[in-house]
Every structure is written in structure tokens, then in C-alpha cells.
Amino acid sequence: MSYPTPWQPWQGQNGPQPWQGQSAPAMLAAHADRERAVDVLRAGFGEGRLEQDEFEKRVARAYAARTVGELAVLVGDLPQGPVPLSAASGPAPRTFLPAPPPATNGKAVAAMVCGVLTLMTAGVTGVPAVILGHTARSEIRRTGEGGEGFAMAGLVLGWLSVAGWTLLLTVLIAAALVSR
Numbered sequence: 001m002s003y004p005t006p007w008q009p010w011q012g013q014n015g016p017q018p019w020q021g022q023s024a025p026a027m028l029a030a031h032a033d034r035e036r037a038v039d040v041l042r043a044g045f046g047e048g049r050l051e052q053d054e055f056e057k058r059v060a061r062a063y064a065a066r067t068v069g070e071l072a073v074l075v076g077d078l079p080q081g082p083v084p085l086s087a088a089s090g091p092a093p094r095t096f097l098p099a100p101p102p103a104t105n106g107k108a109v110a111a112m113v114c115g116v117l118t119l120m121t122a123g124v125t126g127v128p129a130v131i132l133g134h135t136a137r138s139e140i141r142r143t144g145e146g147g148e149g150f151a152m153a154g155l156v157l158g159w160l161s162v163a164g165w166t167l168l169l170t171v172l173i174a175a176a177l178v179s180r
Helices: 031-046 052-064 068-075 106-117 126-143 148-178
Strands: none
Touching (some): 031 052, 031 068, 052 068, 106 126, 106 148, 126 148
């Protein structure tokens, strides 16, 4: 059994063409078939698989092709779509995956909540906000957890509450001493 040789750009139009087969006529190509073949050629040219002159010759032959076999020969040596991954390739190694974000420290969240609640509790949660904020920052430095911003927000709001209460008590004490 002899197999037809693939088309080579230097072959002329004379002689039997490989897509004509032995005795069975080939199916006629539609416009959509030609466009698909030209799209494959464009992709191959864009990927650097074809030189400019070879690309132009193949595109001209694709638009002049009469059968699907002629088109198949023109794109036979080019990949025609995504190449499927082999089953042997598993998930990507952890080295190539993005690092997961660090967990947020729970005490940092609690410090921020207490700091925000100082406005609604008239400053009662200010001291817990300061204590939780300092504890959270030390844990964050030690463990590498996230939540530094939460801890700092709790600290700032807690210290503002403590400073407000201190100022209010100082003013009240001074007013009491002056009124004696």
C-alpha cells in the first residue's frame, strides 16, 4: 500500500495531487471550510511557525482550494486548536501557586469592634480596645497573621476614648476644686 506524499510548496499543479486519492472523489470545500483553514494559517503565522512568503502562498492556495482534502494538506503540519494536556499532568505544585493570604488575628478584629463601640457606649469599651489592640499587634508580629490595620484602628479609637475620659475627669476635678 502506498501513501500519498504531503504537499510541498515547491510542487507545481501538474501531476496527481495527494488529496485527490485513488478513485474516490474528495468532498467539495465550502467557504466556511476555507475560512477555518485560513484562520489556522493565521494562528500559525502569528505564533512564528510560518514565514511571511509561505503564509501568503498557503492562504492563496486555501482560497483557491476546491476540496476539503486540499485544505487539510495546507494545515496538516500546524496545530489546529488548543493542545489537550496529558493525563499525567496533575495540579500545579504549591511553589507556582500564589501564596494564600494570612489569617486575620481575632484579637485585632475585637480591638477594632471595641474601638468603634466606644462611640455608642460612651467610652466604656475604650480600655478593652487598647488592651486587645496591643495584644493583637504583638501576636501579629510573632505569628505573621494579618489584621495590623484592625489592631491599629482599635488602639487609636481606644486611646482617644481613654484620653477623652481623662480630660473629662480632669475638668470635673478642677471644677470641683475651684468651686470649694
